[in-house]
Amino acid sequence: MNRRRWQWVGLLLSLWIMGFQLALATERDKIRQFSTTAGAGVILIENHVNPMVEVRILVRGGSAYDPSDRAGVAYMTAWMFNEGAGELNSTTFQERLHYYGISLAANAHQDTLEISMTTLSEHLEEAWTRLGESLTQPRLDPVDFQRGVRERVAELMKSEEEPAFRAGRALYPLIYGDHPYARPVNGNPESIQKITLADIRRHHIAAFRGPGMVIAVAGDVTLEKLQELTTRHLAKLNPLPGQFPPIPQAVTGKKGVAHHIEMDLPQTTLRLGVVGISRDDPDFYAMTVMNQILGGGGLTSRLTNSIREQRGLAYGIFSHFSPLSGRGPFQISTETKTESASEALSLIRQELTQLTRERVGEEELRDVKRYLTGSFPLQLDGLDKLAESWSRIVFYQRGLDYLDKWPERIRAVTQKDVQRVSRRILEIKRFNVVTVGKQKPELANGDDIRP
Amino acid sequence: MWRVSLGLILGIFLLSTPLMAMESRELRLDNGMSVVLVRENKAPVVVTQMWYKVGSMDETLGKSGLSHMLEHMMFQGTKTVPPEEFSKLIAREGGEDNASTSSDYTMYYIKLASDRIELALRLEADRMRGLQLEEKEFKSENLVVREERRVRTDSDPNQRMMEKFRQTAYGDHPYARPVIGTMAEIEALTLNDLKTWYNGYYAPNNATLVVVGNMDLDQTEKLVRHYFAPMAAHPGLTHAVLKDLPSQDSPRRLEVSDKATKLPYWVAGYAVPTLAMSEWMQDAFPLDVLSVILGNGNTSRLHQRMIRERGLAVSAHAGYSGFSRSWELFTLSAMPKPGVDLKELEKALFEEVSRLAEEQVSARELEKACNGLIAEHVYAMDSIDRIAWLIGRMRVNDLDWRIMFEEYPRRVRAVTAQDIQRVAAQYLRPERVTVGILQP
Known part of the structure; x- marks a missing residue:
């Protein structure tokens, strides 16, 4: 029984995002x-x-x-x-x-x-x-x-x-x-x-x-x-290039949709998602910092604080983004007892709005940057992690100085950057919401469950 | 045994020329606390694991989930660290922390850059005796644990069945x-229960601290003594009384119908000894090797016969840990190919088990299993977390981790085809089995 869940996504992402350094x-x-x-x-x-x-x-x-x-x-x-x-x-x-x-x-x-x-x-x-x-x-x-x-x-x-x-x-x-x-x-x-x-x-x-x-x-x-x-x-490997074209960039800015799946469960699973960013997006570092503030791993994120620590509504709540060749998804996921689903959704919505409306405080930003830069030796302390990370650095052409540059690029992220990327990605009306459980949750103010 | 990790330091000596520069030190403080320090230089990182010998097996009837609930509360504030600050202090220094509870133990870990090791030791020492158990934090954390139970067990038909299966077996x-406890008992836990539990078990003489990573051993020892030596031992520790390997003279059977399940699941368990049971300790290695031959991976017997040759199943495995404080279950599990009768699959699975007692495994099969186990151990040595886990898991059962490390490859290689036949005949008998079936 872990106090926290090791989501494979989280692990993969931590390798990927802050990993390489x-x-x-x-x-x-x-x-x-x-x-x-x-x-x-x-x-x-x-x-x-x-x-x-x-x-x-x-x-x-x-x-x-x-x-x-x-x-x-x-x-x-x-x-x-x-x-x-x-x-x-x-x-x-x-x-x-x-x-x-x-x-x-x-x-x-x-x-x-x-x-x-x-x-x-x-x-x-x-x-x-x-x-x-x-x-x-x-x-x-x-x-x-x-x-x-x-x-x-x-x-x-x-x-x-x-x-x-x-x-x-x-x-x-x-x-x-x-x-x-x-x-x-x-x-x-x-x-x-x-x-x-x-x-x-x-x-x-x-x-x-x-x-x-x-x-x-x-x-x-x-x-x-x-x-x-x-x-x-590897002498017999084909020396001619393959024919796979670049992946097109997904359309952003579409209005989100809500979808409910009925299953007889004691909890409602909530999953929210929008189109995020690609691996070479200039906002990559700002996004890394923003994600850590909102719902990154550990028990220190805003979503964890609001939904788990303050109210005991969920065992785990995370946000994650997967930067790919094309624009990968940005997602938020949690599970909460059926009766709390509406409350959890509206709290998630509050946190999203907060990040777009108000600049993150200086101290909070400093702590998150300290975590991201300070924890990077942990991400590369085994041969498996080294091989994995370097394969991605080279495949996604991040440059051999990627690890050297990473901490300074994280440190360079400002309060303004975090707000800019929040406004770009976290716009409420663009989120798609899938709920799985006994009943479709509704918000107290009569809004659709889309945040 | 721990598939991914056991054994190693010497494993490496035997396997290959270079050896890891792992220097270690074992201490017993005057207050009874056990400390193991291992230097591993690959990365500038260190992990601390604090093991308490208390788990769900020590809980009394009606109080299931108490150890796990306390694990959650260990992050909810001490006299010097306010609630919710613990993980923040570590994150601010670029560290990660978590904990886990099992039937046998409760373990807390912190992993961070080597030069911040003092923070980890200070925080662990602080919460060993200084926990402030407050009603407000407890109420909210109890809700979190209920959600944890819902997500892990109550929402999953396989886990719901496995809970009943363990009861039966x-x-x-x-x-x-x-x-994690039953829902009713989690809800009924009180702050007073937690205080009793904490005062009863969180003491230096019930703890093992394992530190592995890039550090100076003298320096670390000094810090450990500074933070932990002043703490007083607890005079009256009591642990669950270990039960003997049970005799079972007829098979048990559990059949569960659950409309949430989409595909049947079949499981079986036999009571077997573990490393911690001195009388039967010598059987742990043969059982481990046997589990690999029978059902670990695509070239195991169960996979070959059930899936490839007879087309009865889509998955088939055998499992054995060997690390429990008491005896444990040697398990078989399988999912039938859609359309296959479970009875037919069950019959075929038991035929494979019987064959192990009837005829000896081939030399090649035996060698393959041993090679695989030893290679896995070398791979595990690449991770300081796994090294620390192995040491802690042995120490918490009062076993000598050193002997285990140093003798592992030799002991694995010493297992003979006769040993395997003997333990199969002794433990994997038809009357000793418990079968669990989940179907729609």
């Missing part, structure tokens, strides 16, 4: 980059403290590139990634991985397909052999694909039990309309069953190519060894 | 009770 000069001195013959960019963070290596690989080709009637192609392509390659069928392939204690798997996100691999340094050769084969000679056997479809469909059916899942499913189309970010990354039972192995093969070939691929490696391996491994095992 | 053992 690590003040370790010693770490940074050891960062080296090179390109493979096929044009993949490799970054090495050498560290010999533990006899292990973490690898993270990012390529364009996430769910935003799924055919519109087959949501889940990228997701299923990722799922098939460790289901056998070359001479080894799925069972033999995975048995080899487990025998050597290697973990190798892929996952789909909205913009990207991402591969993670963890191995002991004594089994680097085995690990890179499996990785190279998976990239260039995947088996994609029908029997494994059919099993994958069965499992994913069952998993999606099971998820329907969760109010948070259902709220998320309803919210994204409200925020994004026809934009590709509206589609669920892991599809739905109907779309998954429409996907064919030919779709998977096509997507795999389109996505896993040298140009644009970012390979971040952290741990117990030297530059020479890594160069040698990539030369031998 | 654990019977009169205190592990049968929910850690």
Whole structure:
């Protein structure tokens, strides 16, 4: 029983947003980059403290590139990634991985397909052999694909039990309309069953190519060894660029919509969302600070103070933004007993209004900036975190000085900046609101539940 | 055992040439407080974990959720730190903090830049004896805990079933009770209950402080002594009496129909010993290895047979922790493929369990399981939080964490196919099982 919930979103975001900055000069001195013959960019963070290596690989080709009637192609392509390659069928392939204690798997996100691999340094050769084969000679056997479809469909059916899942499913189309970010990354039972192995093969070939691929490696391996491994095992990688176009910017400024889903539960799940900002938006740092003030992690945000600490209305309440290639979503989520849903909604609305109307106090701003800058060594204190963060810095072209510059850019955010970005993003009438519970909450003043 | 973490320091010695520069120190203060300091230099960060040996198993009937409620109150103000200030003080210094409660323990952690370690120690010492339990804070925090119960348990048909399953499987053992408490008992808790609990268990002689990270050990020891040595020991600590491994001569069965569920869920549990039970301690390692062979990952027996070969299930796992203060459940869980009869799946699952007692596992399977466990331990050593957790989890059961660290790979490798067959035959018997079924 945790006093606070570790939401995966929160964790991911903290890595993403304030994540990348690590003040370790010693770490940074050891960062080296090179390109493979096929044009993949490799970054090495050498560290010999533990006899292990973490690898993270990012390529364009996430769910935003799924055919519109087959949501889940990228997701299923990722799922098939460790289901056998070359001479080894799925069972033999995975048995080899487990025998050597290697973990190798892929996952789909909205913009990207991402591969993670963890191995002991004594089994680097085995690990890179499996990785190279998976990239260039995947088996994609029908029997494994059919099993994958069965499992994913069952998993999606099971998820329907969760109010948070259902709220998320309803919210994204409200925020994004026809934009590709509206589609669920892991599809739905109907779309998954429409996907064919030919779709998977096509997507795999389109996505896993040298140009644009970012390979971040952290741990117990030297530059020479890594160069040698990539030369031998990634030689067959396609050197021609893929055809994925840039993701269009979602339309902002639409009026929000309210939607209620009836489920027989003791609580109402509230999920609010609007179109946020892209990864390279000039307001990125102001947004980071604003989000931390409003509903960032820890128990110090305004939403937590108002809804949890002052009134005991919820166990957790968070705001989060996901900066992507296109404009990612900005969301607020919480759960509260049925009778309190209206009160919680109106309190959220008050906090949003407050941030747009009044400048944040000097002391509050200073504390939040101290937290954001002071906590960054915590975000990079493991090889997994280092590989993960550097893969994103390079993929999103944040520059190798990103970590150096991050604290000063956060410190440069002013009261005016926070108010500007609040007015830009937190405009009440643009929020979409999804509620899941026994009854649709109403506000005392007769307003619609849209804040 | 803790899949993600056990074992390590020596694991690394055995596995590879370089070793981690982990220097450690163990202290016992005069007031009985146990302290473990481990230096790990990778990042300029340090984590403190304060472990109290008190959890839901120590609670008396009618007072379920008391330990967890107190955990929440530990952030609600002391004589020197006003309510809601605790986390702010830490956040202002770029730190993070949280806590967790289980059947066995309550643990508080603070993670922050190494040069701020004194703040963490000062705050932990302050709330060990100086908590101000006030009605106003308690009222509002009690509402928060009710919401926590609603979100974790009451809104989830699987968790609702699991709560009943634990009651059925654990019977009169205190592990049968929910850690968070029943709703009625959470609502009935009083400030007085909390005061009694706090005064009874929050004392240096019931605490283990673990500090891991980049620090100077002499300096840290000095700070620890400065803040904690002046505190008085509590004379009359009482813990739950540990119950013997139960004998069970017929299977138990729980069937729950819940219209909120979309897909059936099947679970089974067998009472098995843990590391903390000296008489049976030697069985913990074979059980751990057995759980991997049977049901951990895509190449385990359950996955291969139930999902790939026979097409009966969409998921199938086995689980064992081995860390509990008392005996615990070795579990099996599965979700049937839509359309498959649960009876048929259950029969097939039990056939796999019986096979473990009938014939020995292959050398390759055994090696694969051991390699996997040891690799996971090396990976866990990359995280100071996990190192600290492992030490604390051992210490809170009065086990020697050092032996555990140093001997882990050797003990895992020492498990033989005969050992696995023996523990399967001894514990995973048809009459010792409790089955739980959730269906629409």
